[in-house]
Amino acid sequence: MGGSGFGTIFTVTTFGESHGPALGCVIDGCPAGVPFSEEDIRRELSRRRPGGGGPATTRSEPDEPEILSGVFEGKTLGTPIAIMVRNTAQRPGDYDSLKDVYRPGHADWVWEAKYGFRDHRGGGRSSGRETLGRVAAGAAAKAFLSGFGITVRAWTSAVAGIDSPGPGESGFDLDEAERNPLRVPHRETAERILKVIEKLRAEGDSAGGIVSCSAAGLPPGLGDPVFGKLDARLAAAVLSIGAAKAVSFGAGFAAASSRGSLQNDRPVLKNGIAGDGGASCPLPPGVPDLEYETNNAGGVLGGISTGMPLEFTVAFKPIASISRHQETADREGNVRDLAIQGRHDVCVCPRAVPVVEAMTALVLADLLLLNRSGRT
Ligand SMILES: Cc1cc2nc3c(=O)[nH]c(=O)nc-3n(C[C@H](O)[C@H](O)[C@H](O)COP(=O)(O)O)c2cc1C
Incomplete structure (x- = not known):
């Protein structure tokens, strides 16, 4: 299957099916x-794992990562880094009843329409478990970014229409x-949300929600001005996460009903x-070191980072199963x-949080390296 690779210089290819080895x-x-x-990988994977109770699936396994190559004495070698996590809690029998039917809202039929057959066990590669490889790779990208003082944090900002206070709001x-x-x-x-989740679980139903993400410490200048825009690359990255349906930057859709002023x-x-000698960041000579009083742009203008925090939200649909x-x-x-039947999340958002962070870190790591070819 093509399409499992991502990035230009800092690249990742993920592999594996939900119920494969x-x-x-x-x-x-x-x-x-x-x-x-x-x-570093273990810490991120444990954030992706079902937390027990709440909105998460009851499939829980240790997710023990093994680094097979590319790291020596605690440092990257500059060579390919292969990371493997063995599946240990497969119960493929749970999915026998799905072999010949197509789940509404899931990728079952489109896979057959494209390839002629599919791994029906837990959704195969269209399972949420596929995100494990992304989170492991994101851990490496985060380690690289931390050397530049760049941090990426995401959180669940809404579930089932209930909004949490956001940055700058009380609480x-x-x-x-x-x-x-x-x-x-x-x-x-x-x-409040947990009560709604428990009710939905009892009713055999699921909920959608929103994940917000903020990356701080970015220099101005990341992203290319036409097809390789920072926001365009990020949108592609986060929309590649299962169940992600929409993304918005800064003021997002609210900007459509606002005014320039x-x-x-x-x-x-x-x-x-x-x-x-005054500028603190590596700007080209003669360029003033600016910042912005507000951040409605979400840290990106013309596809290029402004140096303000990068801020965006991702909408996730309710779990299909x-x-x-x-x-x-x-x-x-x-x-x-x-x-x-089988083990499914009620709401994907809590487990999507580290995945959104991982995809963001991968895009930023790639752009940081690409940016070195931006000027003399
Ligand atoms: C971390 C994570 C966990 C997920 N868990 C489930 C699940 O338990 N059951 C399910 O039906 N879909 C789950 N999904 C969503 C499916 O992967 C996704 O809906 C499916 O691949 C179809 O793709 P689409 O919704 O993007 O069109 C999960 C997604 C993520 C990112």
Whole structure:
């Protein structure tokens, strides 16, 4: 299958099916000398794993990463980094009933329409488990970015139409997002949402939601001005995550009903003129070191990072595999009554949080390297 590779210089290819022997990734183009270990991967994978209870699937396995190549004595070698995670909790029998039917809202029929057959066990490669390789690769990208002071944080900002307070609003607490199973940065909102999740689980139903992401410490200048825009690359990256349906940057859709006079972010001098010895960031000589008073643009103008935090949101649809009865079609074209068994999430957002971070880190790592060819 083509299309499993991503990136230009800092590249990743992911491999593996949900109920095959293993999943993982091969990263190429990560520069040598980046401190990186299995512990970095383990930390990220544990954030992707079902947290137990809450909105998560009951499929839980240790997800123990093995680095097969490209790292020596705790540092990257500059050679391909292969990371493998063995599947240990496969229960393919759970999916026998899905062999000849097509789940509404899932990729079953389109896979057959494209390839002629599919691995029906847990959705094969269209399973959420595919994201494991992305998160492992994202851990390497994050390690590379941290050397430049760049950090990427995501959180669940809404589930089932219930919004959490956002940055700058009273009660917003990113540490809280790492404490509750929903990854919502506000405890009372998380508790409200959990009640709705439990009700939906009892009804055999699922919920959609929104993941917000912010990357700080970016220099101005990342991204290419035409087809390789920072926002265009990021949109492609996060929309490649299963169940992601929409992405918006900064003010996003609200900008459509705003006015230029309200929307424009005002640039002001931060540190002086580059080349005068005043500028703190590596700007070309003679360019003033600016920052913006507001960030409606979400940290990107003309496809290029402004140096302000990169801010965007991703909308996720409700999980397709629900245990409520639904009608669908089978391989013979008959109408079939379907109540999906197996282990499924109720809402994808908490587990999508580290995946959104990983895809963002991969794009930024790639652009940081590409940017070195931007000027003399
Ligand atoms: C972390 C993660 C976990 C997921 N878990 C499930 C799940 O348990 N059941 C399910 O039907 N879909 C799940 N999905 C969504 C499917 O992968 C996705 O809906 C499917 O591949 C069809 O693609 P589309 O929704 O993007 O069109 C998950 C996605 C992610 C990112």
